Amino acid sequence: MADEQSSYENVVEMRGIVKRFPGVLASDHVDFSLRRGEIHALLGENGAGKSTLMNILAGLYRQDSGSISVNGRPVTFSSPRDAIKAGIGMVHQHFMLVPSQTVTENVLLGLDDPRFLMRLSEYDKKVAELGEQFGLRVDPRAKVWQLSVGEQQRVEILKMLYRGAQVLIMDEPTAVLAPQEIEDLFETLRSMTLQGKSIIFISHKLNEVASIADRITVLRRGQMTAGGVSAVGVSTQELARLMVGRAVVFHLDKSPASPGEVVLDVKDVYAENDKGLPALRGLSLNVRKGEIVGVAGVAGNGQRELSQVIGGLRKCAKGEVRLKGELVSNRSALYGIQRGLAYVPEDRTHVGSAPNLSVTDNVIMKKYRQAPISHSGLLDMNQATRFAKGLKEAYDIIVPTVETPVRLLSGGNLQRVILAREISGEPDFMVAVQPTRGLDVGAIEGVHRLLLTQREAGSGVLLISEELDELLWLSDRIYVIYEGRIMGEIQLGGGDASQETVDVIGQMMTGTPLENIRMERDA
């Protein structure tokens, strides 16, 4: 477990790091070291303590015990500013950029120079030059909200380089990128190591880690299961075992699809996002009974708006959505609910539930209008409680009582509450957006099982996810969405998807329509 002797070759040296959060030991005597000029991957599932460990190194949190040294000198960081001074910069998973400010303004944020007055043009030039040096091209005068996700990531990296960061912590940098953009990023990272930078690469994706890292440290539930092993000669199976603690079975039993009639028909839908920019541009797709249909795509290509149009939460400018032949678009959320539309929203805590209300109140969210829970405007709380207790049993929701407010539930349990509520209406169709995001492996498996059960029961499921693996395991068909359009549709047979399929999907995710890919291949 222990790493080799500390030497100046190690830019960063963390020893015996312990960090406790209420109820969780997020980091349990973890050691970590980073050599100059290497890319060191920090691998682990959600909640394994990767981000916690790195937030400590970046000065956002303070460890309960343990020591950190940089270039052989012990350091204590009480704020991110201290860490940056020591040459450590972190690029967060959720970009820390102020959308209303320009690239240069974002880069200058928190610096002592300029002292008071800002002559931005001078600094615009500096930022552009720095971008040139590291191959991070971006317009310094552009406002951040106008930039693509990939460009925003470049701004984040620039911000750290401008501060003279020698060590870059990249927190799940590929989660928001398309496969080709990921390649670009990897190239940038490699060129940065050649210029003497050292990089910590946080990820839970085995293939990525295997392809970019020089060394790998694996965390599981706050404990280190591998410390700085060389990436050469380690198999992904082995890494997976270290990460999850047991051999992962990636296959769920899945019967062949027996799709029935069409339940959801989306035709040529146009819609705007919250900023009034076009988000869906002539999107069409359909879902039949008894199948799971996946929607793959990089985040922010209209997935959220699509689910909202279906769920009645967003108006569409053109086109229509039909549920079992009946027009549901541009009506209301209630209209769909009354026709048995089930909807698992992307955001569990901010959309899918009311955190301070009880489990009971949360599960009756779509049933409180009907008997037996409602009688002439009044609620029968006995019936509601009975209903909630029934779901608690049937869906293994772990909670002391159904009166407990749901904010006290774990992510997995909260998702069970939401799924239980949606499925209990015995819907013919369900749309689920990112249903497993942020859940641990056990909980993910549970959610997958529930989705498959729905399919078995003959209901149609539209699964919108950014996890391509998840889509490949569960879906019978996959649509790929890019800038609000469907780039193509892929039929999946049973068993594993071929590498070729994955490549084709990857190309579609970056905007190449399926016909073009086929034409190119045929040529």
Next chain:
Amino acid sequence: MDFIIIFQAGVATGTVLLFATIGELLTERSGVLNLGVEGMMLIGAMTGFSVTVATGNPWLGLLAAMLFAGLVSQIHALITITLHADQVVSGLALTFLGTGISLVLGEGLSKAGTVALLPSFSVPLLSQIPILGPVFFTRQSILVYIGYFLVPVTWYFINRTRPGLHLRAVGEYPAAADALGINVHGMRYLYVFIGGMLAGLAGATISLAVAPGWFSELTTAGQGWIAVGLVIFAQWDPVRAAVGSYAFGALRRLILDIQGPTVLFGFANPFYYNPYWGFFLQMLPYAFTVIVLVIGSREAIRKRLGSPAALGNTYIRGERGL
């Protein structure tokens, strides 16, 4: 009715709103909504007047007013920033508290009579400009002139300086600011304090310049709330805040003066012959505030403008989001 005189007086009255509005604007830019402006203004008016009565020095009164109101604002800062309480409720509480404290400490002050006031003067040359000269630069209190400076300075500060950049970042995306080592909580305490001081200054402007004296709650008569409304109308921009403030000042003045003459625009003045109609005139500033809010809100919806994105949210490190 002489409109020049009305606007001249309106600018002075509007200066009160200007200070309070700019103060609240700065506080809100940092992401903190402080609804306690009315309470802090009362504190400022009472302190300014009573210290001037005691010392005979209106400058000391002004200073004390700003400091005490700033101090009271820190209660709001403590409750919302450190103790994570809801900003709306805490701001309401601050209004009650400020009103109560100023009533208790201002007991008997209304009988204090007249005191030394802050100086008024005309600006040479500038006062000679037709129309603008007499309105803006003739026999105005020094506080009015300070107000003229405050507007461009605030604009420049917010948009063109490093601390202004940090202020905008803290109000838009505190997590980003925090990650770069900006002390989010410290900045918010500071801007709540500045907002409090300016509210105190606004109050003292009433009691030491515009309408000298202490008349309990009637001293401010809801102007603190109008200031909160004006910030929304101003879309958090100091220049628009100034336009709104002076317009409101002129309106308040117009209402007072319109009942005087027997003839208005060649017609018999209905407000002179029906004195009770004056009550409807009294409603106007409040009704206008509502109308101005409707205009501001509609514009915000149309242009998809928004308040500082983190306005009203407690920042807790490690919690995702704004």
Next chain:
Amino acid sequence: MTETTSPKTRRGGFRLQLEPRLSEPSRWFPAAVSLGAIFVALVLGGIVIAFAGGDPFRSYAHIARASFGSLGVISDTIVKATPIILTALACSVAFRMKLWNIGAEGQFIMGAFGASAIVLTPILPAETPRWLFVPVMMLAGMLGGALWGFIPGYLKAKFNVNEIISSLMLNYIAIAWINYWIFGVWSEGGFQMSAKFPDNAWLPRLLDYAESIPAFRGLTTHAGLLIGILAAFVVWLVIYRSRWGYEIRLIGDNPRAANYAGINIARNVIFVMMLSGALAGLGGMSEVTGVVHRLQTSPIAAGYGFTGIIVAWLAKLHPAVVILVSILFGALLLAGREIQPSGVPKMIQGIILVSLIASDFLLRYRVRLIRTEVEG
């Protein structure tokens, strides 16, 4: 993952840490915290009173004696508490939906105006029997308040206008409005008040029954108390046991979830503001027909709407607790009339509210003093 540390308090290997509570605190804990907050508030208030040259102990002793010292003053306390019950209920339904209606004062005034208009216009002749007079006045009062609540509700729903400011502005407009009627139209002989209402337009009082029950002699407690208690029950039923109340609670806790659940938020904003306004208006009706018996500005626009905000918050928006807390605040207002300096009750209300809000974090966080291991 949520965590907060307070870096400033770190010294000598100890630091204070705030941890969010992961389980519900026990039942008595919130009550204990509230009582503690009130105690702290009274101490702070005492300090300010002393600073202003008063005697805090005498002030507080006076409040206790002057409000609960005898049957007569208890009755007076209840009379003071009655309008507060209704305004606090008004605030609690709106606050439940995170709708910051601070216009209960104006809605109260418009309720008093609506009720008075029935007598003074006159819409019903003076000899109308009480069984007809009182219900019609109640309706008119609720209508006046509901109308005054409708305006900010509509503006919020339609134009997203901040209801705090609009409802507050309407308070000032309401005062000017009744002033116009009192001074300009209904003035009795040029005085700043209307004519007294006829006896059958009064709410019945305990002293009306003194002939059959002598103990009631001089007790001014009126039927407004019954209206208040009934209203509290109705509010409880609506909030906790009705579909509408469920929607209100859901919107209040998470409007986006409510939207997702197919609830029309805009319509609820308007209706809840109207319900809130109607309750406050009922309070105004009860005050004008139970106590003042004429339309007059100073006893009607006396700040009951603002006290209602504090009481609603102190009662944690629970209707039954509202009644209890209202009685305490009634006592404070009653006794406060004679205390010097005269701003004391208002200030104490402010301090209570501030310390109450500040204490709230004890319910959400656990404060721990932890020893840090010595580093490096």
